[in-house]
Amino acid sequence: MPERTSTAVLDLDARPSSWGVAVLDVVGHRSILMALARTDFQARYRRAVFGVLWAAAVPLVQAAIVAAVFSHVVRTSSVPGPYGIFALSGVIAWSYFAVGLGTGATAVVDGAELSDRVWFPRAMLPVVPLISGLVGLGISLGCLLVAMPIFGAAPGPSVLLLIPAVVLLVLLTGALALILAAAHVYFRDVRYLVQAALLVWFYATPVLYPAQLLGRYRPLLDINPLTGVIELFHAAALGWEPAMLAPVAVSVATLVVGLLVAAEVYRRYDRLFADRL
Amino acid sequence: MTDTILIEGLGKRYVKYVDQPTLVGSLLPFRRSRPSPLWALRGLDLRVEKGQTIGVIGRNGSGKTTLLKLLSGVTRPSEGRLRVMGRIAPLIGVGVGFRRELTGRDNVYLNGLLLGMERRRLDRRFDDIVAFAELQDFIDTPVKFYSSGMFLRLGFAIAIHSEPEVFLLDEILAVGDLAFQSKCFERLRMVQGSGTTIVVVSHSMNAIRGMCSRVVLLRRGLVDMIGDTEDVIARYHELLSVEGDADEETARSGGERMYVGGAVIEESRLFGPDGPVNYADGGEQLELRVRLRFEQAVDSPLVGMQIFNEEGVLAYACHSFLGLRHRRYDAGETAKVFIRFVPRLGGGTYRVFCLVATADGRGSLAVQPRGVSLFVAPRLGSRGVADLQGSIEVDGRVMPVG
Structure with missing residues (x-):
């Protein structure tokens, strides 16, 4: 028989959970997050013929195609290195962001059945695809590192920028996915708005073209919180430029504000989502 | 005895929208969908002692499901306070959380974790769960190949082994074949005897009579009566005969x-x-x-x-x-x-x-x-709409039914 406890495990009234309780709830349910991420990954790739390799193959193929096409469109001379590496590093980051945001933004509604009878912090649901996507991201980045010397861009010390780049990418995607997933519970058109926004966003972000291509309009790109993330990936592959500091600062600021907003939203609304699912 | 469940002035108000609001629509100045509030449950005071089994009855829309949702913590009360001293888990209907592509084994772990079991306890109880579900030969098969009976058996087996302090039973479903059902009931009796608190919500007065000594009757979100099982069931039937049911209109x-x-x-x-x-x-x-x-x-x-x-x-x-x-x-x-x-x-x-x-x-x-x-009143060992008063004889020996 399980050990019996006398303290209240569940103590609810009309007020939102306190910060302490909210944090303890998340910590206490962390094993569920990992289990969900693992099963999410297995469900996606286990029965596919090439298994885990698909996780990396999709962005790589995508990068190869767009690089081939865009190298004819973009004045690649403004890229500080081989264009293939520039495009690949950008596309790897972008595809993680797009998949993570696309699935994360609908995760609370899509996972409604999962938390219909048992409660765990809903904030975990949008985070699940971000964690399971890390495997694919890791393999893709490994491919990038292999491809760099082949294309004549031997990895230098700037490769270490991949670490803050990945952290910033994952956390920023997470913050946005959390906020959108909460909004999606109340407004079901968020699903389509996100899909549409991602299409526009892709071209509004210097993924496949260097930011300096815009000349004096470049500050407009810097407002885009994703520019900094993508620039960090470019920097890791082809070297840091001082002009990247402004967009990175914007990204970090967005991340901090986004995470605070997300935390407050989930603290207040977590158990109220069920009323609208 | 100590109280396991403490409910004070509990109420839940739902806001129903005529149509699903959209983000685009809510930003426009016109066509706002009108919310209409509705109290699904109100003014509930209840204390359930440790080890007690309490029944909740009432017609559809009386607030039973809302109470279950509040107890499981899935939703937050609109007023009042709810305290549960211990881990709470639903006993039935958890199989819905199964991932069809995953094997039975993976689903046992995922579902067990969702029910609040620790990984170490799952490791220890894994063989018992599989044996109880009688799925030893299929545990590494993806559950999408399972029959509906196997699905339910596995779900019940995980739930009954999750051993929380409080079990929530939403309708005692017919799980699998007769032999499995009686096994489930036997197990349920053991759980009842082990000091686990149980909340049973059911339309079946048989089940309520069989399990509960105390029953709450809900009516349109309000408590109509709390008391001894027989008294409350009698009151429930009285209500039914006075009010009738919408689906009985036809x-x-x-x-x-x-x-x-x-x-x-x-x-x-x-x-x-x-x-x-x-x-x-x-x-x-x-x-x-x-x-x-x-x-x-x-x-x-x-x-x-x-x-x-x-x-x-x-x-x-x-x-x-x-x-x-x-x-x-x-x-x-x-x-x-x-x-x-x-x-x-x-x-x-x-x-x-x-x-x-x-x-x-x-x-x-x-x-x-x-x-x-x-x-x-049911006759032990028989089911169905008619009681044909069957008797069973094997090799000249009359077998007791039940």
Whole structure:
């Protein structure tokens, strides 16, 4: 028989959970997050013929195609290195962001059945695809590192920028996915708005073209919180430029504000989502 | 004894929207969908002692599901306070969280974690769970290849092994075959005896009687009564016979018969050997006593009775001989109808309706929106709408049924 406890495990009234309780709830349910991420990954790739390799193959193929096409469109001379590496590093980051945001933004509604009878912090649901996507991201980045010397861009010390780049990418995607997933519970058109926004966003972000291509309009790109993330990936592959500091600062600021907003939203609304699912 | 569940002034208000709001729509100045608030549950005070099994009954929409959602922590109260001293887990219906692409093994772990089990405990209990579900040979097969019975068995096996301090039972479902069912019930008794607190929500008075000593009756979101099982069930049947049910509206009028009017059922009650009853315990004869008043002249009305079970299935019907000439009633006259019958029905709740029709049986003279409720005690070892009083003999030896 399980050990019996006398303290209240569940103590609810009309007020939102306190910060302490909210944090303890998340910590206490962390094993569920990992289990969900693992099963999410297995469900996606286990029965596919090439298994885990698909996780990396999709962005790589995508990068190869767009690089081939865009190298004819973009004045690649403004890229500080081989264009293939520039495009690949950008596309790897972008595809993680797009998949993570696309699935994360609908995760609370899509996972409604999962938390219909048992409660765990809903904030975990949008985070699940971000964690399971890390495997694919890791393999893709490994491919990038292999491809760099082949294309004549031997990895230098700037490769270490991949670490803050990945952290910033994952956390920023997470913050946005959390906020959108909460909004999606109340407004079901968020699903389509996100899909549409991602299409526009892709071209509004210097993924496949260097930011300096815009000349004096470049500050407009810097407002885009994703520019900094993508620039960090470019920097890791082809070297840091001082002009990247402004967009990175914007990204970090967005991340901090986004995470605070997300935390407050989930603290207040977590158990109220069920009323609208 | 210490209280495991403490509920004070608990209330839940839902806001229903006519249509699903959209982000685009809410930013526009027009076409705002109108919210209409509704209290699904209000003013509930309840304490459940450790180890007690409490039943929750009430008609659809009375707030039972809302109470379950609040207890499981899935939703937050709108007022009042709810405290549960211990881990709480649903016992049935958790199989819905299964991932179809994953194997039985992976689903045991995922589901177990969702139910609040720790990984180490899952490792320890894994073999028991698989053995209980009788799925040793299929545990590494993706559950999408499982039959619905295997699915339910696995779900129940995980849930019953999750060993929380409080179990929530939403309808005691028929899980798998008979042998598995009895195994489940046996296990449930063990759980009951082990100091686990259980909250049972059910439409089945059999289940409530069988498990609970104390019952809460909810009615339109408010507590109608809390008390001993028999008293509360009696009150529930009283409510049913006064209020009727929306889905019984179709059953009551006698199917395809057209309503023409002309008579009123002033009173209808069930009587047993010792007076009015609303339940039948054994094979004793019951009598449906009806007083009719005719509002216009009627020649030789046809009378009868229909009994429907909880699902609205006709369990029994009888009526007087079609076209029989017996007497003519004038407007304002009354008639006393006694319909005697032996309720050889399977255990469950039934609704008994009196039927009054024209001599040719084509037109219904009176509708009885309420009907009379009848609870039939179950006979151990038998199920179904009828009690055919089967007996079993093996090699000349009469086997006890049950």
